[in-house]
Amino acid sequence: MFTDGAMDRKGGIATGPGMGTGRRRFLLTAWPWIKGAAAMVLTIPLMSFLRFKVPSRPRLVAVDKSLKLGGFIMEPEFVIFDTDDGPRAVSRTCTHLGCRLNYHELAGELVCPCHQSRFTKDGQRLAGPAVRNLPMYPVTRMNDLENKGFMVAIS
Numbered sequence: 001m002f003t004d005g006a007m008d009r010k011g012g013i014a015t016g017p018g019m020g021t022g023r024r025r026f027l028l029t030a031w032p033w034i035k036g037a038a039a040m041v042l043t044i045p046l047m048s049f050l051r052f053k054v055p056s057r058p059r060l061v062a063v064d065k066s067l068k069l070g071g072f073i074m075e076p077e078f079v080i081f082d083t084d085d086g087p088r089a090v091s092r093t094c095t096h097l098g099c100r101l102n103y104h105e106l107a108g109e110l111v112c113p114c115h116q117s118r119f120t121k122d123g124q125r126l127a128g129p130a131v132r133n134l135p136m137y138p139v140t141r142m143n144d145l146e147n148k149g150f151m152v153a154i155s
């Protein structure tokens with residue numbers, strides 16, 4: 001209780017002889033920082049609730065190999081297939097639990113060794129516990145004098 005003081009009408013901060021000026025000055029100084037911190041703490045869950053994502057820059061992976069007509073290149077993170085529309089890179093990470101997919105050439109499918117999900121060369125899910133298709137990555141063919149092969153942009 002402030003028996004010999006008064007309440008400030010703006011911020012409700014006690015003033016008067018019972019309230020030290022140091023504490024009052026501290027509260028007046030800290031209040032904007034407290035509001036800013038509260039706004040930051042509330043913004044992160046709000047943005048995740050709204051599914052806002054900051055787009056990440058793609059990671060470029062150079063593949064210094066040649067691709068035969070109708071063939072494929074197996075890399076640790078993706079497979080590049082030669083198609084009628086040009087080279088196409090498909091992720092090798094299973095969308096179920098993340099196991100590394102193998103390419104079965106005879107069946108023309110990407111198969112997961114963990115739980116046998118199967119995908120087409122276009123990344124479309126065919127069967128298994130995985131419910132999402134595989135991501136596709138943009139591929140650039142490098143044909144200059146110093147570079148040959150492909151550049152794959154993994155996002």
Ligand code: FES
Pocket residue numbers: 094095096097098099112113114115116117128129130
């Ligand atoms: S991790 Fe690929 S099917 Fe389960």
